[in-house]
Amino acid sequence: MTPEKDTTRHPADPGRRALLGGALSATGGALAGFVGGRATAAEDGAGSAGAAGDAGPRARLDLDELVEPGRRRLLDLPGDAASPEAGASELGRTVVDARGRTQAGVLTSPPAHAAWVAFDLATGDRETLRRVMRIWTDSIDRLTAGRGTLTDTEPELAQLPASLTVTVGWGLGAYLAAGLDDHAPTWLAPLPPMDFDEMNPDYTDGELVLQVCADDLLTVRHAMRQLVEDARDLTLLRWQMSGYRHSAGVSRPGAPMRNLFGQVDGTGNPQAEELADLVHREDGSAAMVVRRVRFLMGTWEAAPQEIREQSIGRTLRTGAPLTGEKESDPLDLGAKGEDGKPVIHQNAHVRLARDGNPRHRFLRRPYNYDDGAGDVGQVFVAFCQDVDEQFVPILERIGSSDLLNEWLVHEGSAVFHVLPGVPVDDSGAYLGSHLLEA
Numbered sequence: 001m002t003p004e005k006d007t008t009r010h011p012a013d014p015g016r017r018a019l020l021g022g023a024l025s026a027t028g029g030a031l032a033g034f035v036g037g038r039a040t041a042a043e044d045g046a047g048s049a050g051a052a053g054d055a056g057p058r059a060r061l062d063l064d065e066l067v068e069p070g071r072r073r074l075l076d077l078p079g080d081a082a083s084p085e086a087g088a089s090e091l092g093r094t095v096v097d098a099r100g101r102t103q104a105g106v107l108t109s110p111p112a113h114a115a116w117v118a119f120d121l122a123t124g125d126r127e128t129l130r131r132v133m134r135i136w137t138d139s140i141d142r143l144t145a146g147r148g149t150l151t152d153t154e155p156e157l158a159q160l161p162a163s164l165t166v167t168v169g170w171g172l173g174a175y176l177a178a179g180l181d182d183h184a185p186t187w188l189a190p191l192p193p194m195d196f197d198e199m200n201p202d203y204t205d206g207e208l209v210l211q212v213c214a215d216d217l218l219t220v221r222h223a224m225r226q227l228v229e230d231a232r233d234l235t236l237l238r239w240q241m242s243g244y245r246h247s248a249g250v251s252r253p254g255a256p257m258r259n260l261f262g263q264v265d266g267t268g269n270p271q272a273e274e275l276a277d278l279v280h281r282e283d284g285s286a287a288m289v290v291r292r293v294r295f296l297m298g299t300w301e302a303a304p305q306e307i308r309e310q311s312i313g314r315t316l317r318t319g320a321p322l323t324g325e326k327e328s329d330p331l332d333l334g335a336k337g338e339d340g341k342p343v344i345h346q347n348a349h350v351r352l353a354r355d356g357n358p359r360h361r362f363l364r365r366p367y368n369y370d371d372g373a374g375d376v377g378q379v380f381v382a383f384c385q386d387v388d389e390q391f392v393p394i395l396e397r398i399g400s401s402d403l404l405n406e407w408l409v410h411e412g413s414a415v416f417h418v419l420p421g422v423p424v425d426d427s428g429a430y431l432g433s434h435l436l437e438a
């Protein structure tokens with residue numbers, strides 16, 4: 001995907017917002033009445049959709065129920081009986097509630113599709129940020145519940161949420177624009193430069209970010225379009241990326257994904273019970289690192305299997321450590337072969353990515369990307385409480401001498417602060433209101 005830049009970064013058409021005249025500018029005040037509220041069917045235009053039971057599709061339940069119990073529910077049959085949405089599967093009808101102590105899309109097990117868009121504020125002031133946050137909060141409430149946004153001319157496209165989550169983060173620029181410098185976490189800054197960096201400004205930094213994930217690409221695209229339109233007059237688009245993993249039901253529930261090198265990717269992530277102390281901060285916020293990492297497929301594919309497996313320290317077929325049989329076997333970093341050399345190479349990725357310090361851990365939530373013409377790789381996304389304390393030490397370890405670096409080029413990098421969630425019962429609250437209204 002070619003990122004759009006500069007002040008014409010939004011699509012060139014005048015957009016619905018312009019056509020709708022003052023409708024959106026009036027929402028600043030009017031939105032408060034909708035935030036947290038469940039709009040009526042008439043407002044939605046797409047028919048209402050109520051909750052029915054707690055069960056979600058089996059393919060997604062395992063991790064989610066452990067980590068975020070009760071966040072999933074099923075919509076009643078959406079649309080009217082004659083619409084294509086009637087009779088939709090559980091997968092399509094699954095709602096992940098947007099509201100809660102934390103935002104969804106962090107601990108939520110990753111669905112098949114994801115897109116990220118980063119913005120800068122059109123004018124650097126608190127009121128602009130406030131307006132964007134109020135509008136997005138309302139739109140996210142609606143879209144994740146299977147309803148169109150206030151200005152959605154195609155609300156039918158919102159009817160199948162398919163586990164839609166939208167996660168909103170602020171870069172340092174948002175704090176500065178709002179005069180909230182003192183509230184910005186100390187780690188909210190560009191990551192230190194690494195040897196493998198070939199940073200492209202088209203994929204780097206940003207004052208705001210949206211991460212949109214769902215089990216259906218149509219849902220992701222529609223939601224993203226609405227949210228970008230919401231902020232059209234208030235922001236400048238900085239970069240966008242999209243990614244994919246296996247579709248739900250295709251692989252074993254809870255199984256890690258395969259990346260485009262064919263590696264089993266996700267095995268060493270913290271277990272569900274460890275995540276509480278590694279990802280979210282006391283206020284329900286979290287740190288988010290996004291790296292766009294291009295894969296050098298030609299030379300990877302030309303390398304012998306043994307070299308490819310040595311570079312990571314795990315087998316390609318099962319993801320088992322080179323010292324074990326099964327994916328779940330522990331890494332034995334001390335094991336030596338008959339030649340006296342370590343079985344897992346001194347510079348293997350898994351050895352360097354684990355330094356034994358229990359605080360140097362974080363949640364990886366990566367997606368594959370394929371933007372055509374050989375531009376393939378991984379949108380590496382990681383969540384933690386403190387980037388400097390948990391993430392940078394590992395980045396520096398792999399940055400110097402990781403065998404895997406032979407086939408990786410880091411082309412984009414951004415750090416965001418994922419805001420705390422919006423409380424379920426507070427109709428006046430919106431994303432960031434704890435700071436913007438203080």
Ligand code: HEM
Pocket residue numbers: 259261263264265266267268269291293312314331349350353354378380391394395396398408
């Ligand atoms: C985008 C390029 C990357 C690829 C293809 C990649 C691939 C992998 C693979 C296949 C594993 C082994 C299976 C697993 O535990 O998930 C792994 C483990 C890991 N990677 Fe990466 N990785 C990449 C970048 C990074 C970066 C940038 C970091 C952090 C700075 C990182 C941190 C880790 C950690 C912490 C582990 C788990 C190690 C353990 O077993 O404790 N990786 N990675």
